[in-house]
Amino acid sequence: MDISNSTKKEQSTFGIILWIVLISYFLILLNNSLVFASTVQIRRELGMNGVMLSWVSNAYALTFGGFLSLGARLGDIFGRRLALLSGLAIFGLASLLVALSPSAGILIAMRALQGIGGALLAPSTLALLMDTYEGQQRTRAITYYGATAGIGSSLGLIIGGIISSYSSWRLGFLLDADVALVLYAMSVKNVAAGKGQKDQAIDWWGTVTSVIGFSGLVYSINATAYRAGAIIVTIVSLAAFIMIESKTANPLMPLEIFKDNQRSSALVARFFMLGASMAYFFMMPQALQNVFGMSALQAAIAFLPLTVVQFIISLFVARLTFRFSNTAVLIAGAVIDAAGLAMGAVIGIEEGYLLGVALPMVFIGLGQGLIMSPLTVAGVAGTRGDIAGAASGAV
Template structure:
């Protein structure tokens, strides 16, 4: 009898949870395809390191810059329409990325993919909240978190296999196939749409946010007019702040930034993603060029990081219950920084096991300890009215932080010769970003200040 009840409970998940988990894995796989294929893409399309970095940055900027807008759009027109729109855009962009014959085309289509992903991510999470409650919702979120851990490892390996034995283009054709499968599932399976047509969209806030952060990233690793881009970034981000203080339904309510714990966690997460995104982008290239690994071997070489991160993340609820969320977060940033320091001090020329795998153990532990607690701290103490907006701010800071960090470090190593020299110097700058991350996390101890 008990087994029958458990079976019925599991069946209640229906098709919504598979749609959400496959969509999330699609986003993870998409990033992994880039991480493992940059060497072949740069050779085939004749792109230098700064141009290749824009393949990541273009995606992250549209993804992060439009997340809050897309979440609000989902509230207005409904989750199903938003999800389907995101899937259609993502599928078209994936096809065109795979067909790209120039740097401009692949960068532009990656930006289009980011627009699709910005619609997908909040819509899928909202579907979880709309369709599940209580213990079932907790289990669904647990599966979502497990997908993040498993997807990071599996995505890297799948991307490595495709790049090694077929073509990097085939990976994006796989994206297209998954998108078509998800579109069919969504059309047939999603019936619950919640929409609140009275809510307004902060159009000018969205436009100035995207222009501001795009200008900032371009000012770091653009090819020309970098000072002009920086001035545009400062002006538009200032205008964005003014708009958010006046508009009725802001993308980023400024009250989110008035609490010391929240702003410290957001800054810490920003620089954590800056260092981590740079590592995931540059280290696979170094492994292929220094050790002559295939893309598959390079992706498997990340298992000490991704597997340990997954395992550690499973223990976060117990650790935070015993030691507090802040204690776990601070421990994580210290361990993560230690991993970057070891990678920089030991150096890649010491060999894979000592110079790469050993530091990866600490990076995996650190990142596993950081992500959950940083998310909790980033939305801590928010009222019901701004809880959704605060969650959007956390995700926006994550994506933009990755883009800005990668742009900064790419600029710092631009012009250096030798893959070993580049990765060792890059890890020095990752240490710098990690130190800022650590200082920001420790600042949480000052307490909450509204």
């Protein structure tokens, strides 16, 4: 356990740990939002075609997805503090190098390095939250974690829009590096050095097959060439990964995480919900700029019907789950989110911003605001402390 018992017993205040967790999560959201808001400017400055531009996001997703299981398990073995500091250091350095990239190739490579940093950072923050808080305090902390998705996306798009409209997109990634540096200093001072489970060996065969398998999965979804081969490699690698994890004494991804129906259902739901959400956030800013001639800042402001509604409803999710149950709120959110996406597809952007974009965004924001926290709670429900990092990685 990485946090002292005295910290865990505090019931009157959340302390600095929650701020470190939320700002770290905001850093990841800010990074994605900067890319979404800056794609048009990046494409123009570096002379990218559509395929190369997509790899500014895909390169990050490839390494983030591929190394996430390893990053999560390293936090269990070596302690949350080391995983958190390593993730912040790699993420911050990569952000600086992205800002200084002289060409499209180097930019894409540094985005891949950012993904490795994110793969260490993301699960360590959620696991740190689980280690620190219990009971209703943990539920409230996870609610704030979910609410950060709303305000983080909103602020990130606006910050990215302002930077792209009045300065260079490179300034945004310098901002990423600065935030990572501040977080590193906060974590060194306030996050206790945990013992971890250093007596456990790293599951190297599981690591190799998971990196190949999950990277292949991302590539097979996003790439334009050799997709059939990538799918075959993915199936073979993930099948081998599951076989290894079922037999090894210290699995990279303990399969007991998936034996609980609640957790498994939450993970599947999260996969499809975020698949739709990230695609929407990547494509819509470009559509708003290309169809309506908006600037990057105007396109960011145009997202406010979604992000503001998501943030506001997120603040009430804890009360709703206590009253109606986590499952009921989750189902309601999924239905509303799907309705909003369907509405946008049926009406179409050509019908104008208010009817074709803003109205569906209200439903999407409402649905996602109801979904995020319950999915997170369900995804880590009932996990032991020694596999909290692996469970967070799965989420």
